[in-house]
Amino acid sequence: MSGHHPHEETTTxxxxxxxxxxxxxxxxxxxxxxxxxxxxxxxxEARSPANGARLVARAWMDDGFKELLLSDAKRAASELGMExxxxxxxxxxxxxxxxxxxxxxxxxxxxxxxxxxxxxxxxKSFEYRSRAVREPRAVMREFGFEPPEGxxxxxxxxxxxxxxxxxxxxxxxxxxxxxEELARLVTRNSLVGTDVxxxxxx
Amino acid sequence: xxxxxxxxxxxxxxxxxxxxRTPDYLKGKSGWVESLIGAxxxxxELAYGLSGLPERHLYKVGxxxxxxxNDYEGPAExxxxxxxxxxxxxxxxxxxx
Numbered sequence: 341m342s343g344h345h346p347h348e349e350t351t352t353x354x355x356x357x358x359x360x361x362x363x364x365x366x367x368x369x370x371x372x373x374x375x376x377x378x379x380x381x382x383x384x385e386a387r388s389p390a391n392g393a394r395l396v397a398r399a400w401m402d403d404g405f406k407e408l409l410l411s412d413a414k415r416a417a418s419e420l421g422m423e424x425x426x427x428x429x430x431x432x433x434x435x436x437x438x439x440x441x442x443x444x445x446x447x448x449x450x451x452x453x454x455x456x457x458x459x460x461x462x463x464k465s466f467e468y469r470s471r472a473v474r475e476p477r478a479v480m481r482e483f484g485f486e487p488p489e490g491x492x493x494x495x496x497x498x499x500x501x502x503x504x505x506x507x508x509x510x511x512x513x514x515x516x517x518x519x520e521e522l523a524r525l526v527t528r529n530s531l532v533g534t535d536v537x538x539x540x541x542x
Numbered sequence: 543x544x545x546x547x548x549x550x551x552x553x554x555x556x557x558x559x560x561x562x563r564t565p566d567y568l569k570g571k572s573g574w575v576e577s578l579i580g581a582x583x584x585x586x587e588l589a590y591g592l593s594g595l596p597e598r599h600l601y602k603v604g605x606x607x608x609x610x611x612n613d614y615e616g617p618a619e620x621x622x623x624x625x626x627x628x629x630x631x632x633x634x635x636x637x638x639x
Contacts, residue, residue, distance in 0.1 A: 429579065446565045473567065477616050492619040495607075500563045500600055500625040501582045
């Protein structure tokens, strides 16, 4: 490294340095090509929690779609023009008046990337991954959410070939909102279960 | 070995190294089979460039949180579901759920 690149970040974490070294090696050895790397980046950047919000808002508006989302989430996503072609299974679990779900991957950072893009950093942290299974209620409190009295907390540890997303409950007072307005209430955290959707006033 | 929903199972306390998809905190713990997710190539072999065949059954297995953690904070109904491959499970003999 010459150190004469003023635009490069000056504080590179050891992980970032390692991944760049690996990338450089893979390119040099012809395992990967530069366009393939760019395609990978574009794939990730084209996906975001807005996709999850659209699925949720449609399910709130349309019972038939909700049924499809809960039974065959990949097909439901395809119907809205998304490309859930990732080989992993995609499963949506429903929050109800009696059950609140929370998603974690204790082993690594499994996440429905084909739909939602990259997970937030906290989702990948050791702290979240270890505490979400052991003390999910304390974790949710720290995110500012506490399930109402009598609601069971159900944690899904996505260890293998399934990626999970939550269908949260529709907030009260949203009867007059259209699908687009509903989608704006659905936060990324509410799709993971550390929170619930916003209410229209908030 | 195949299981039916409701079957009581125990997670093997194996210390098999490598790309295992069974978290340590569940080893030796007892739960129940909630459902069969499907059959998949074994990720423990795929990770090393092997075929992963034959495909293995993957089960959604449920646990009572109170059975996992002595000091769990929350009602007895709180649960945890984890996806576990058949070769990490053994039948557990006891009464029905």
